[in-house]
Amino acid sequence: MPSPEAETPVELRSDQWYGGRNRNAYLHRAWMRRGIPDDALRGRPQIAIANTASDLTPCNVHLDEVADSVRAGILESGGVPLNLPVLSLGETQVKPTAMLWRNLAAMAAEEMLRANPIDGVVLLGGCDKTIPALLMAAASVDLPAVLVPGGPMLSGTFRGEPLGCGTDTWRLAEEVRAGTLSQEMFDASESSMIRSKGHCNTMGTASTMALVAEALGMTIPGVAGTPAADSRLLEAAQHSGRVAVELVNQDRRPSGILTEGAFHNALVALAAIGGSTNAVIHLLAIAGRVGVDLSLDDFDRVGSNVPVLVDLLPAGRFLMEDFHRAGGLLPVLREVGDELRRDAATVTGQPLADYLSDAQSWDAEVIRPRQNPVATEGGLAVLRGNLAPEGAICKPSAASPHLLRHRGRAVVFDSIEDFHARIDDPNLDVDEDSVLVLRGCGPKGYPGMPEVSNMPLPQKLLERGIRDMVRVCDGRMSGTAYGTVVLHVSPEAADGGPLGKVCDGDIIALDVPARSLTLEVSSEELADRSPPPAFTKSLAAPARGWSRLYVDSVQQAHLGADLDFLIGASGSEVSRDSH
Structure with missing residues (x-):
């Protein structure tokens, strides 16, 4: 069996910490050893698992389980998995709004990825701001990275009808105010709204950003939209762990994936799925980190040529569990394949277009053929x-x-x-x-x-x-x-x-x-x-802290609402040692 060093043709960034025989290398190794062999630290890709699991982010609680499967994939491919908890944001929990901290989460994740002896990273996100923040961080530090979306929850039912979380919350609350639904019945629906682990089961921001990440090439094609409770998500997570090691060994980085063509494909996907308006502000921010010239007008220019093909709430009838059953994103993209940039790459090394030829919709009501769209123009x-x-x-x-x-x-x-x-x-x-x-x-x-x-x-x-x-x-x-x-x-x-x-x-x-x-x-x-x-x-005006820094530095919505000093990338280099 070849040694890990023989399997790793590139120079590992982590060797800047662990290589050599001087005092600082000794410090870096000794404090990490704690029972592990020396060859676990030298010559093997060190893969961070950037994990947004938190009990206060209910949509991401299950990501610790997903991380275990990622860990298995990293280990079996010769890498060393390293759990890296990062700032998590629960859309339904934090006040005044999770968006206040998206940029902070991105900045904190970027800094920790850069500061630590890491060669690559698996990004675990789910709830609305966690996927954009992780992609912004990965784009700015430009270490080999792959995203595993946490997946939507299963469909709950109330009075025999499926519930779209979020969408039906707004609808039922208005019916109470209108006097057509009793407060008691509204209260009874509460325990039915959230049936399982996972994020919102409508085409809300979480589902949209997971699918957009796949269209960008940052997720293994075919994975986004897999329900959180589906065992196939764990299979995909383990595969993603393997891909992370492969990304390091082949030196494939976000800067080679997040190209102008990738963002074009993301805009096509956003229109075809009838995605969230929030994707606009997140895609603008991600593009700003990699220097892609994306503007507000591009969303209309590209999207106006693309029909809405996915019949999901809030714009349609079905839910994400139905979307996954019907085939997921790939058959949607196949229907609008003539609109795609077919050379745009993915984390697997293959163009996204290579995955479309065999993609089929198994339910023409959920994923419509192009000649029978939900709406003829899907653009925002x-x-x-x-x-x-x-x-x-x-x-x-x-x-x-x-x-x-x-x-x-x-x-x-x-x-x-x-x-x-x-x-x-x-x-x-x-x-x-x-x-x-x-x-x-x-x-x-x-x-x-x-x-x-x-x-x-x-x-x-x-x-x-x-x-x-x-x-x-x-x-x-x-x-x-x-x-x-x-x-x-x-x-x-x-x-x-x-x-x-x-x-x-x-x-x-x-x-x-x-x-x-x-x-x-x-x-x-x-x-x-x-x-x-x-x-x-x-x-x-906030007097101090992050809110003060945010207000003083945030750009306007049409630019992505990132902080002005975070535009662009700083790469992964650290010029000074710690001792």
Whole structure:
């Protein structure tokens, strides 16, 4: 049997720590030995398992089990597995919003990967911000890396009907407010919503980012979307451990995978699956780390040519368990193969296109053929106008068709607290033709850009049977949400954007087919206006800590909301020793 050294043709980065016979090498080795043989530290790839498991990130709790399978794959391929817990973010748990710490999680993971004697890494993510943060980190440190998505939960049922977590949470909560569902029945649905381990089972942000990561080439093709409770996820995890060692031995790095062609394929996939609007802000941030010139307009330019083929909530009928049963992402990409960059590589060394020829949809209702799409245009609409000079986003497939062209009076809320205090006031001057405007929810204003853009409708309108209105906000919305919502308005109100100058009664014109969002106020009047004192007062600048650093450095939504000093990559080199 050949020695590990013979199986490793490249010079290992970890040898900078463990190689040699001087005092510092002695320190690095001795403190790691603890019963392991010397040849475990020298001449064998050291593979970190960047693990976002946490009891406070319920969607990622099972990743310790996944890590065990990754460990087995690394060991059997001659590598040394090393558990590396990294900052975890539970979308449903942390306040004020998980997005506030996406960049911190990315920065912390990047720094720990660079600082430690690591040759490659397996990234374990699931809940919304964990996959983007890990990909941002991997892109910036540029060590050989492969991602294992934690997978969606199984479908729960309530009153005999499947439940889409997130999507049906919003729907059922509105029915309670409308008086069509009792509080007792709503409470009863709580134990049915989350049936198993895993992240949201709709085409929310977690599912979207897992599938987008596969389209980017950073996940073994065919793995994304495997349910968390499915034993095939553990099989894929073990295979990913083997691939991580192979990546090191062949010196394949994210910089060779995350190319312009890979991002193009990710935009095609995002449109075809009817993915989350949050993918826009995450893909822009990842692209910024590798120097790919990706812009907001690219999402519309590429996606508008691609039909929505996946019939999943929130834009369709089915859930992720059905999607996996029907074949997953590969048959979707096969249907739109003419839109792909066919030379874009994957972590396996083979182009993504090589995996498509045998891919089949086993359920034409869940994964539609191209000639029978869910929607003919799957792209996210990028809107511009005097209300969003740097752009805003709308998801037409999740909107009401009759509202895609709309004019209405603005009903303005200066903060989420202001919104909650007044939305159900019976004296609020609002009707179904009004446009709800919520500001102060952008990256700087909140801070962190929360998922509040899909504002609940006024109770008095719900009681009349109204279930959608045009809503405009500088924040985000959950990928599980739906409705005619214009979000990511840039620049945000707190950064001087025109949204801060909108007044009650102003007419706002939305024209999604024309890609426009207009405040019908003259440019002269708009220039003369100032944000109202109530809005300015609602903006509380953080005094210290991460929030202060974030507000001082965060870029606007149309640039990906990364910190300005994190754009680009620093590589994996460490120039100084520790002793």
